[in-house]
Amino acid sequence: MSTAGSVRVRYAPSPSGYLHIGGARTALFNWLWARNQGGTFVLRVEDTDQERSSIESVRAVLDAMKWLGMDWDEGPEVGGPHGPYFQSERRARYREVVESLIAQGKAYRCYCTKEELAAAREAHNAQFPKQPFVYPGTCRNRKDTPDLPHVVRFLAPQTGSTDFIDKVFGKVSTPNNQLYDFVLMRSDGFPLYNLACVVDDHDMAITLAARGRDHLGNTPHQLLIYAALGWQPPDFAHLPMMLDAKGAKLSKRTASVAVQDYRDRGYPAQAVLNYIVRFGWSYGDQEIFTPAQLVELFSWDRVSKSDGKFDEKKFADVAFEHLKTPELTPNERYAEGVTPLLAANGLKPADTAQLYSAIATVRPRARTFVEAASTMEFYFKGTLDYDAAARAALSGAQVAAVLEHTISLVPQEGAIEAAALEAQFKAWVDSQGMKMKDAAQPVRAALTGRTVSPGLFDVMAVLGPKVTSERLRQGLQLARGATT
Numbered sequence: 049m050s051t052a053g054s055v056r057v058r059y060a061p062s063p064s065g066y067l068h069i070g071g072a073r074t075a076l077f078n079w080l081w082a083r084n085q086g087g088t089f090v091l092r093v094e095d096t097d098q099e100r101s102s103i104e105s106v107r108a109v110l111d112a113m114k115w116l117g118m119d120w121d122e123g124p125e126v127g128g129p130h131g132p133y134f135q136s137e138r139r140a141r142y143r144e145v146v147e148s149l150i151a152q153g154k155a156y157r158c159y160c161t162k163e164e165l166a167a168a169r170e171a172h173n174a175q176f177p178k179q180p181f182v183y184p185g186t187c188r189n190r191k192d193t194p195d196l197p198h199v200v201r202f203l204a205p206q207t208g209s210t211d212f213i214d215k216v217f218g219k220v221s222t223p224n225n226q227l228y229d230f231v232l233m234r235s236d237g238f239p240l241y242n243l244a245c246v247v248d249d250h251d252m253a254i255t256l257a258a259r260g261r262d263h264l265g266n267t268p269h270q271l272l273i274y275a276a277l278g279w280q281p282p283d284f285a286h287l288p289m290m291l292d293a294k295g296a297k298l299s300k301r302t303a304s305v306a307v308q309d310y311r312d313r314g315y316p317a318q319a320v321l322n323y324i325v326r327f328g329w330s331y332g333d334q335e336i337f338t339p340a341q342l343v344e345l346f347s348w349d350r351v352s353k354s355d356g357k358f359d360e361k362k363f364a365d366v367a368f369e370h371l372k373t374p375e376l377t378p379n380e381r382y383a384e385g386v387t388p389l390l391a392a393n394g395l396k397p398a399d400t401a402q403l404y405s406a407i408a409t410v411r412p413r414a415r416t417f418v419e420a421a422s423t424m425e426f427y428f429k430g431t432l433d434y435d436a437a438a439r440a441a442l443s444g445a446q447v448a449a450v451l452e453h454t455i456s457l458v459p460q461e462g463a464i465e466a467a468a469l470e471a472q473f474k475a476w477v478d479s480q481g482m483k484m485k486d487a488a489q490p491v492r493a494a495l496t497g498r499t500v501s502p503g504l505f506d507v508m509a510v511l512g513p514k515v516t517s518e519r520l521r522q523g524l525q526l527a528r529g530a531t532t
């Protein structure tokens with residue numbers, strides 16, 4: 049359908065205060081295709097619903113897009129040659145297009161009042177209870193143009209069909225007599241979605257409109273508008289839906305649907321992309337992808353029309369997989385994830401080397417950046433706080449002896465060799481007839497203030513000899529205080 053040339057795709061959110069995870073999936077497919085093809089990704093804000101479209105609400109969507117790493121080439125903040133990119137700023141253009149359609153007899157003003165339409169609907173329903181009511185075309189041939197409130201309707205053909213080949217759904221054919229004289233512009237001069245969408249996709253030279261399949265029913269209306277204006281339509285791709293566990297439309301009543309929620313939970317952005325791309329796109333059995341791999345591998349022939357069920361547990365597993373694998377989340381990116389969370393608690397690693405070695409110890413266990421930051425807090429605290437279990441672990445009979453001996457094993461300076469120190473500790477524990485588990489617990493409590501932590505000797509290696517010794521001594525004091 050569309051002419052050859054470079055790919056121009058768009059994501060067109062209606063701002064609602066947050067980026068819906070399903071919207072992010074739609075944005076992702078467009079972004080991946082643009083990046084795969086070296087094309088242009090346009091962000092257009094469909095903010096004609098004035099009540100819901102505050103600046104903050106747009107901001108939240110832009111922030112979430114940025115956090116996900118989906119950068120746009122044209123749109124808010126970056127501008128571009130086809131702007132403005134806010135529909136609220138394009139009203140004069142929509143009016144101009146509507147006027148030209150009226151002038152050509154392809155659209156008309158409809159003065160029917162709400163009451164008149166309600167009465168017509170009632171009469172229709174009484175006579176044909178099984179058939180849906182459509183606008184009866186009352187104003188089709190009206191010649192006068194009184195200065196009264198009116199909408200503008202499209203003069204839809206009554207015969208034939210409107211057909212197109214969807215990149216995902218294949219051939220879609222709609223009898224024109226189902227496409228009754230739909231409204232293009234409201235009485236307050238605001239355009240309806242189908243009109244604004246066509247004008248913008250045309251003016252912004254969009255070559256492919258990819259959007260949720262909930263818009264499949266709008267596409268024939270849009271094609272009629274393109275035809276009436278003599279414009280070339282873009283290609284279309286409709287994407288399957290993200291449903292909740294019960295198969296209903298995914299909503300905030302049954303799941304966290306705001307991208308922001310996952311960021312707040314400490315999911316890495318790339319894991320969010322990895323999870324949502326599976327709603328429609330697959331690549332054999334492969335489950336885990338980096339954004340770069342997705343850009344490289346994405347193609348429309350791998351997009352299916354089957355809806356998917358959103359599963360927060362699976363989502364969490366994907367996030368964990370990304371966090372524990374250094375090839376997927378290198379130290380640098382891991383550090384970016386945890387540093388602000390540590391800083392929010394007033395904690396700052398001594399240097400990058402210390403932070404990276406701390407990260408290595410929490411990687412196998414932390415399922416989110418939030419968990420990672422909270423697990424590694426103890427490394428960076430000047431004074432440790434001990435939880436109740438740690439205090440208990442520091443008050444047993446042999447605790448002082450264990451801590452004293454551990455202190456004697458810690459080198460004065462240099463680096464702590466985790467494996468070597470562990471071997472020495474274990475030999476001593478055996479010689480005392482103790483169990484490793486019992487001996488390790490007070491040491492852990494002294495070093496971390498907790499009874500659950502990363503591997504004990506790895507912890508010592510990260511803390512270094514000085515802090516390790518200080519904390520063991522502090523633990524010893526507590527132990528002595530507790531037993532006397």
Ligand code: GLU
Pocket residue numbers: 059060061062094245257258259260263
């Ligand atoms: N604003 C519409 C939505 O958020 C855009 C639909 C489209 O991409 O055409 O669903």
Ligand code: ZN
Pocket residue numbers: 157158159160185186187188
């Ligand atoms: Zn009318």
